[in-house]
Amino acid sequence: MSDRRDPVRHAAVLFVAVSAIVVAVVGVGGMIALRAVSTGEARQRAQDTASVAARAVQERLTNGIVRARSTSLVRIDALVTAGVLRDPIEDVTLRLADGEIVFSSRTDDIGSSDPLDDGEAAALARDESGVVASDDDSLVVSVPIATPDGTPVLFQAHVRSGAVAAGSRRLLTAVLPVLAVALLALALLIVPLALRFARRVRDSQQERARLLQHAVDASTTERRRIAGELHDGLGQQLVGLSMTLSAEADAIEVTDPAAAARLRETGDRTREQLRALRSALLGIYPPSLERTGLGPALEDLSANLRAGDVDVAVDVPADLELAPTTEALLFRAAREAVRNVAAHARARRVRIAVVADDGVASLSVRDDGVGFDPARRDRLAAEGHMGLAMLEDLARDGGGSLHIDTRPGAGTTLQLEAPLGVGAGP
Numbered sequence: 001m002s003d004r005r006d007p008v009r010h011a012a013v014l015f016v017a018v019s020a021i022v023v024a025v026v027g028v029g030g031m032i033a034l035r036a037v038s039t040g041e042a043r044q045r046a047q048d049t050a051s052v053a054a055r056a057v058q059e060r061l062t063n064g065i066v067r068a069r070s071t072s073l074v075r076i077d078a079l080v081t082a083g084v085l086r087d088p089i090e091d092v093t094l095r096l097a098d099g100e101i102v103f104s105s106r107t108d109d110i111g112s113s114d115p116l117d118d119g120e121a122a123a124l125a126r127d128e129s130g131v132v133a134s135d136d137d138s139l140v141v142s143v144p145i146a147t148p149d150g151t152p153v154l155f156q157a158h159v160r161s162g163a164v165a166a167g168s169r170r171l172l173t174a175v176l177p178v179l180a181v182a183l184l185a186l187a188l189l190i191v192p193l194a195l196r197f198a199r200r201v202r203d204s205q206q207e208r209a210r211l212l213q214h215a216v217d218a219s220t221t222e223r224r225r226i227a228g229e230l231h232d233g234l235g236q237q238l239v240g241l242s243m244t245l246s247a248e249a250d251a252i253e254v255t256d257p258a259a260a261a262r263l264r265e266t267g268d269r270t271r272e273q274l275r276a277l278r279s280a281l282l283g284i285y286p287p288s289l290e291r292t293g294l295g296p297a298l299e300d301l302s303a304n305l306r307a308g309d310v311d312v313a314v315d316v317p318a319d320l321e322l323a324p325t326t327e328a329l330l331f332r333a334a335r336e337a338v339r340n341v342a343a344h345a346r347a348r349r350v351r352i353a354v355v356a357d358d359g360v361a362s363l364s365v366r367d368d369g370v371g372f373d374p375a376r377r378d379r380l381a382a383e384g385h386m387g388l389a390m391l392e393d394l395a396r397d398g399g400g401s402l403h404i405d406t407r408p409g410a411g412t413t414l415q416l417e418a419p420l421g422v423g424a425g426p
Contacts (some may be wrong), residue, residue, distance in 0.1 A: 001277055019190040027183050043139065046088060050141035050157035053084045053092070057155055058145040065094065065102055066151050073110070076103050084157075091158040102153070116154065124154050209398060234277065242270040271357060294320065294327050301331075301338055305350055308342070315353040322361055326418050329398055330354060330363045333416040336391050337365035345369025345412065360400075361420050366413040371406045391416075 060079050064072035080092045085105060094103040098114040116124065139159045146152050177180030245267035249260040271338045295316035302312040322330070334352060341347050354363050388404065395402040400418030 019194070027179070027188075030179050030183075031306055046139060046159040047141050049142050050089065050155075050159060053089060053157060054143035054145050054155040056083065057092070057094070061145065061147050061153065063147050063149045063151070065153070066096065066147060066265060073103060077105075080105055082263075088160045089157045090160050093122075093158075095154045095156065097121075097152055097154075106215060119155060120156075124152050126147060139234045157319055237275065238270055238274040242267045242274065245270060294322065294331060294354065297331055298334055298354075301335060302350070302352065304342060305338060310341075313348045313351050315351070317354070317356070320354065320356055322356075322420060325360055326399065326420060329400070329418055330361060330416060332394070333363055333402065333414065334365055335412040336388065337412075340388075340412075341365075341367050346371070348409070356420055360417050362415060362417045364415045366411065366415060367410045371408050371410045371412050373408055374404065374406060 016347070021308050049374075057079060060075050060077070062072045065076065066099065076094070080103075084092055092103075092105045093101055095101050095114070095116065098113065100113045101109050101111065104110050123142050141157045141159055143155045143157075144152060145155050146202070182285055215326060235370070249263035249267065253260045254265075293316075295314065295318070298316060300312045302314060305312050338350075341350055345367050347367035349368045351366045352364070354361065388402075392402045395416055395418060398418050400416060403415045403417075404412065406412035
């Protein structure tokens with residue numbers, strides 16, 4: 001069966017679905033980026049806080065801190081306790097280049113030694129402030145400072161990691177509504193765009209259908225006019241000529257048998273030409289299609305094949321009712337298939353069948369001829385043989401589909417499916 005989904009609705013749904021996926025991807029990407037930015041911003045605030053504390057401690061440093069003099073330690077401890085150990089800073093440590101701890105807010109660590117790692121040593125050597133390292137429960141912000149005599153000292157503030165996370169959440173909470181509103185506005189904008197897109201597609205499709213119907217109607221009218229002129233003019237003349245030849249042959253049969261035989265032979269040829277003309281008229285415009293229906297029209301269409309000793313079977317339900325446009329489309333497809341069989345297939349058997357089921361009419365024309373390479377269709381179209389291509393376009397524009405099943409030596413099956421049409425039924 002053909003795909004009977006509304007192409008306009010399908011396109012609109014697809015547009016909205018793709019847009020929703022884009023919005024979702026943008027939203028997720030924005031959340032990830034926003035989280036990274038907020039975390040980085042929180043870490044930067046912690047770093048700035050530690051840097052300010054480090055500068056305050058440096059102003060109180062004396063050369064005696066290096067020799068662990070008590071007066072120096074007391075001055076630094078008073079400063080750290082009163083002004084530095086505030087949330088989020090939990091601990092402060094001053095270390096020398098060899099890793100010795102000359103001051104710590106945890107007094108038990110004073111005098112111990114813990115060699116600097118590569119990052120801490122590099123920061124102290126290059127005087128790079130704000131180097132942040134992660135601990136299990138905190139962030140360690142390392143800031144190089146110096147005593148009045150220039151001895152390098154590494155100031156390290158242990159910043160509570162929970163405070164950094166809380167700062168990140170606060171920033172995220174502040175910015176997230178803006179992102180949500182922007183995404184919601186984008187989603188709301190997509191809906192009218194999708195509706196407008198659907199309407200434009202529908203209008204374009206309807207206009208194309210109107211133009212196609214106008215072209216088909218004009219073609220049918222012109223075919224009817226040409227067929228009528230040929231039938232009433234040349235056709236009647238050939239009928240009269242054949243009758244005259246037969247009468248003249250009878251008249252001179254006794255006196256001139258040879259001439260009578262020639263007249264009869266000419267009359268037979270005239271009748272053959274008349275049959276060819278009638279067959280051509282049937283191809284141009286089938287009067288039986290409107291008068292007696294699709295079945296008899298297909299029987300008439302098969303007359304040329306039967307005249308060439310081709311076994312043709314036509315199967316059309318007697319009670320089949322089709323919309324005129326669908327009936328004409330099926331007949332045009334059958335006519336194109338029969339032409340191709342007569343011209344190329346060298347077939348001995350042809351089966352033409354029409355069935356209707358679930359609102360769809362299906363025509364199949366199957367032959368046992370030589371078949372062809374499906375890729376040849378493109379070459380034929382390029383060479384100007386547009387019959388099947390035009391038929392495929394007509395089927396698609398009428399809401400149906402055309403399928404060709406063939407291969408060399410295996411015959412050909414043409415199948416066309418189209419809606420039954422308003423008011424029609426099996």
